[in-house]
Amino acid sequence: MKLDDKVCYCFHISKRKIINHLRIHRPRRASQLSDCGGAGTGCGWCVPYLKRYFAEYEKSDLSEAGELSSNETEVISAEEYARQRDQYIESGKGKPPAR
Ligand code: FES
Numbered sequence: 001m002k003l004d005d006k007v008c009y010c011f012h013i014s015k016r017k018i019i020n021h022l023r024i025h026r027p028r029r030a031s032q033l034s035d036c037g038g039a040g041t042g043c044g045w046c047v048p049y050l051k052r053y054f055a056e057y058e059k060s061d062l063s064e065a066g067e068l069s070s071n072e073t074e075v076i077s078a079e080e081y082a083r084q085r086d087q088y089i090e091s092g093k094g095k096p097p098a099r
Contacts, residue, residue, distance in 0.1 A: 005078040007049055009085055010042025010096045018050065022057040030054035043094030045085045 001007070003016040013036060021027070021036035030051045033039050040047045076084075088094055 001076060001078055001081060005081070007053075008037075008039040008042070008046045009082070010046075011038040013037050013039045013046075015053075018053055019057075022053065027054070042097045043085075043089060045088045045094055 001015055004014050007013055007015050007018055017036055027033060033050045034041050040050050
């Protein structure tokens with residue numbers, strides 16, 4: 001996934017916003033990423049990804065460019081991520097917030 005790809009579809013939060021939030025606010029727990037525009041508080045699909053970003057952030061210094069080292073979230077394409085999220089919603093595992 002690229003920096004401007006969406007991580008949280010429910011609240012339209014990009015990877016860039018998540019990484020900047022980690023760098024600037026330095027949360028102590030992954031759950032505090034919800035302070036970043038509500039990330040992870042809708043259907044729940046993105047929570048494992050937010051946890052992975054947080055775990056990487058804890059392990060390493062974020063570079064000036066805001067890149068985290070390669071991991072599973074980097075390998076998956078934005079299209080595949082969106083497709084899997086659609087399946088997650090269709091299977092009834094999570095419910096997006098009402099609009
Ligand atoms: S995609 Fe993040 S809570 Fe639904």
